Amino acid sequence: MTPIFYHSKQQVAHQFISVQKIPEFVRQSGRKPFAFDPYQSTDFCSAHDPNFVRDVLACKTHNGFRTLDPEINTALHYSNASMGAAVQHVLKHGGIACSASQGFHHAHYDHCYGFCTFNGLVIAARKALEQVDTVLLIDGDAHQGDGTEDCLERLKLADRIINVTREGREVIGEPEHSEFSVSDWKAFVDNLIGRYKPGLMIYQAGADAWDLDPFKAGYLSFEALGRRDQGVFAAAKGHGVPLVWNLAGGYADPMQKTIDIHLQTLNISDQAYG
Numbered sequence: 051m052t053p054i055f056y057h058s059k060q061q062v063a064h065q066f067i068s069v070q071k072i073p074e075f076v077r078q079s080g081r082k083p084f085a086f087d088p089y090q091s092t093d094f095c096s097a098h099d100p101n102f103v104r105d106v107l108a109c110k111t112h113n114g115f116r117t118l119d120p121e122i123n124t125a126l127h128y129s130n131a132s133m134g135a136a137v138q139h140v141l142k143h144g145g146i147a148c149s150a151s152q153g154f155h156h157a158h159y160d161h162c163y164g165f166c167t168f169n170g171l172v173i174a175a176r177k178a179l180e181q182v183d184t185v186l187l188i189d190g191d192a193h194q195g196d197g198t199e200d201c202l203e204r205l206k207l208a209d210r211i212i213n214v215t216r217e218g219r220e221v222i223g224e225p226e227h228s229e230f231s232v233s234d235w236k237a238f239v240d241n242l243i244g245r246y247k248p249g250l251m252i253y254q255a256g257a258d259a260w261d262l263d264p265f266k267a268g269y270l271s272f273e274a275l276g277r278r279d280q281g282v283f284a285a286a287k288g289h290g291v292p293l294v295w296n297l298a299g300g301y302a303d304p305m306q307k308t309i310d311i312h313l314q315t316l317n318i319s320d321q322a323y324g
């Protein structure tokens with residue numbers, strides 16, 4: 051079974067669905083999450099301007115929710131560390147893991163927006179570069195990972211952390227992707243692995259890519275989301291590349307449909323590596 055990395059301190063009282071769905075996803079998964087230690091401020095500085103990190107943590111600058119809430123700051127130490135811990139787990143043991151987290155890819159080097167404060171993708175990937183040469187980041191969120199692009203450019207890491215996103219050097223979400231079969235998705239990822247030879251993959255299994263998502267950026271049916279997940283996991287497993295996935299995007303009301311998309315990914319993950 052796919053291990054899930056989640057800490058109860060990730061939970062906050064904010065009503066935004068992306069916050070509320072995560073503990074519910076973990077509860078409905080029926081499994082006990084793996085424990086880990088929270089990040090320290092120095093961890094955030096590995097992807098961000100230290101002055102920006104200091105001001106957010108001192109509640110002098112708005113977080114990605116546009117609040118000055120210390121409870122959210124506490125949660126950020128755990129949500130970002132969830133990704134870091136899952137990455138370290140797969141680098142040590144191989145295979146696959148789930149980080150029950152989101153709220154990363156709009157976090158820029160020195161500012162934040164769109165419910166993203168610190169870029170847990172870049173932080174975890176940069177730490178992984180101590181152990182592997184290249185990280186392939188497949189950002190299946192339906193929106194562009196503009197914060198990730200900005201961090202990688204500012205850190206001069208864009209040639210070692212390859213970001214595949216809605217608009218960029220490597221694009222996911224082209225019109226033809228809505229018709230992709232499992233083998234088409236596998237070929238798409240096989241090609242990326244062949245060109246970049248990653249030692250680690252991080253996959254944002256974005257649920258807002260669902261075509262009925264209310265944010266209207268989606269391009270995949272519920273079944274097509276499953277084909278995408280199957281193709282990504284089959285390619286990673288076939289090449290022996292360790293993979294961590296997380297729960298980006300997804301704004302359905304009621305939120306159960308978004309949770310169902312994430313549970314589908316978990317089920318496919320279990321089957322692919324079972």
Ligand SMILES: [Zn+2]
Nearest residue numbers: 191192193299
């Ligand atoms: Zn999104």
